[in-house]
Amino acid sequence: MENLIEQLQPILKQVVGYIYPNEVELHWGILIVVYPYITGLVAGAFILASLERVFEVKEVQPTYRLSMLTALAFLIIAPLPLLAHLSYPERSIEIFLTPQLKSAMAMFGFVYAWYLMIVLMLEIWFDYRKDIVYWARSKKGWRKYMYYLLSLGSLDLSEKAIRFDRKAGKFITIIGIPSAFLLHGYVGFIFGSVKANPWWSSVLMPIVFLFSAIVSGIALMILIYGVTTLFRWKPIDMACMDKLASFLLYAMILDISLETLDFIHRMYESVESIHILGQLISQKLFISLVVIQILLGTLLPLGSLASVKLFRLPDELRRLIYFGAAILVQIGIFSTRWNVVIGGQLFSKSLRGLTHYKMELLGIEGLLISIALLFLPLFVLYIIIKILPPWPEAATTPLSSIAKESSQ
């Protein structure tokens, strides 16, 4: 408690105007910024994977499996910032046991479980089953048993079984797309449905969250695909990169259009909160919103991606532009989450004043833990890739030989 008081005392001096006395403490810190950022990456990576599967965009095929595994790695970590933020994480089980069904937050457990267990895990399993069976037969030692376990005893590799795998995978992807929309749209709803907060309360919030999720997911896959290919000393498939960059550009145009619509709508309606929100942007969010989110995170990458479309540029330069744009987009989308979560708490609900957020460095709500949580999914991804390599050369030998083997 003494720690908290020590932190709050200097903030009291930085308050501008009038805030309700209980508003000095900012309740959702950087951990709650990390949470929608990570779930956004999950939804975005999954939707990218679905493009290949459902809409049969052949160019992005090299990223299909990698995207699915990335989505899984980030999804496994997604609840951690939430749990770390709770005063009593051990009581969180009550959300499953005695959920309050009118609460948007109570639905998190169910949406999460549905997405993780039913959609992602199943889709990955169906996609990998024939490879898992092959590895179970070809590997030695404990790995052999691990793959047997992963196959869940389903060792049939007949053409009929493989055809069923494909069909089931496609069916789950079709269910998966609305599920991914649900997962991240729901995160937007958590904020958008708070009528007490005029910065959050917007029917567009879930949709804006969703499109920014798609943007961040595609940008992440450009980075992960690029880096993993370089580290494996393989040539980068430029047709794939070009397609990913095109998708990124289109998703960004949709995203910025929606956000602009939201902005214009607020300005035009000009309700009583407009004055304090204007002060919020000019005094508290200028760097994170105007400079980082809009200029660096949106307009600069948008311009550079568009320039690739307009001019014929050599492969090397295009790759550099794509990487640069993808990194800027990540920074931009993280700022978007910051501006929503932290920005929404920097003004008083009395609409008369602004408060201040001082991020800790250490401690559970600190910067270091947040950075660790942001990089943890990459570590998880590394392990998953070790178990289920998504590379074309790791896949099974031609199916006919396995089918022959299994029929013997």
Next chain:
Amino acid sequence: MKKKRELMNRREFLRESTLVGTVLLLFGSPASEDSDSSNDNEPIHQYGMGIQVDKCIGCGQCVDACKRENDVPREPFFFRTWVERYIILIDGTAQVDSPNGGSEGFPEMVAENEIMRTFFVPKLCNQCANPPCVQVCPVGATFITKDGVILIDKDYCLGCRYCIQACPYGARFLNPVTSTAEKCTFCYHRLSRGLKPACVEVCPTEARIFGEIGLRSSLLARFMRFNKVQVLKPHLNTEPKIYYANLDGEVR
């Protein structure tokens, strides 16, 4: 033959008793109906509070009494109730403050000749009939009682703070000792003993009037009859049960 008849009787008995048992299971036992009806006979309270803005002198005794009564930490960041001072200047701009929740009074801020009007407004949980805090709690740790008071079960609260975000009135905080959400309960422990909330008890000018809504003999009903009342942020449809008389349009 006689033995056969007896056997049939036994069969019939079994059949009938099974039938009765099934009916009882399906439609509930008469005993449980009795106990339900006895609950219905209990008097149902609907508590609310009236605040005479013109009577508040900003002495802050209510804030102090609340902190003592409910063990609220003394630091200036945690309040179940607080008093705001509004100073409307000659040019029409409003200055608002609540130093330490108003518990130690208010220092002079503006020269008297610059002031158009000034007044104090006590604030507390609005005990909404349509409470957003109850709606968002993921586990139902914050709930509305039969008598319309919103309470928090601190042994069930996760400390997710969604309710604090959802409250439009800034009435909730996270108690740094229990690490759970907290707010005004109308001193529920006092109500159950037939006492008034501490803030009402100590107010020297009777600016706070506590009572039952709809009960003609209550002080609150009298207050509602003789005053034009207003609630805070009515456009949010939270249906507050704190009614302000002579509330200025500047108050949010």
